[in-house]
Amino acid sequence: MEGRDVAHSTVTLAQMIWPDMAGRAGFAHGGEIMKLMDGAAGVAAVKHCHRDSVTARVEGINFYQPIRVYDFVTINSCLTFVGRSSMEVLVEVWAENIARETKVRALTAYFIMVAVDETGRPAEVPPLIVTTDREKALWEQGKRRYQACKSDILAGDDSYKVCRE
Ligand SMILES: CC(C)(COP(=O)(O)OP(=O)(O)OC[C@H]1O[C@@H](n2cnc3c(N)ncnc32)[C@H](O)[C@@H]1OP(=O)(O)O)[C@@H](O)C(=O)NCCC(=O)NCCS
Numbered sequence: 001m002e003g004r005d006v007a008h009s010t011v012t013l014a015q016m017i018w019p020d021m022a023g024r025a026g027f028a029h030g031g032e033i034m035k036l037m038d039g040a041a042g043v044a045a046v047k048h049c050h051r052d053s054v055t056a057r058v059e060g061i062n063f064y065q066p067i068r069v070y071d072f073v074t075i076n077s078c079l080t081f082v083g084r085s086s087m088e089v090l091v092e093v094w095a096e097n098i099a100r101e102t103k104v105r106a107l108t109a110y111f112i113m114v115a116v117d118e119t120g121r122p123a124e125v126p127p128l129i130v131t132t133d134r135e136k137a138l139w140e141q142g143k144r145r146y147q148a149c150k151s152d153i154l155a156g157d158d159s160y161k162v163c164r165e
Pocket of ligand 1: 054055056057082083086087112114116120122149
């Protein structure tokens, strides 16, 4: 299967935070932001593999800064690593206060998306071509997380499967 580079599937979504996405104190609900992140990760994954993909895992979710109502949020997602059927997607959320002209990196996470066929079974994805130093470094980090996850499963920690029975 022919590989695709990181740029091929990199996406940016943008969204104003409206009052119905925030609580009484004016801070955005974490779940609203995670939903946007999941969407951005899903689009990047589908652009890479040209198939449906499902979210299998979210790793390292870190809320660095609060996001407030009427902040303009930009969500960048890019593939960092692929296995046979899984794709690791780095999702970064930036929050901009338009009036003050300030912009902060508010949130990051790694989404593990799995390509599936028409029956919902994992399907092979194209190789990911990494070229820049940053892409290569992210690939190595992603590979370590992938291998650690596989070791947990081999060691018998398959608890994530139990909930499907
Ligand atoms: C993700 C899913 C398709 C994997 O199916 P499975 O039968 O467990 O498949 P496998 O064990 O062969 O794993 C397939 C790939 O997914 C990866 N994977 C599966 N579960 C994972 C998890 N919890 N974390 C990280 N990777 C996972 C495997 O490492 C493997 O990667 P590889 O092909 O690149 O080596 C299945 O668990 C599923 O459908 N889950 C529900 C997904 C969903 O509905 N998400 C929406 C949120 S409700």
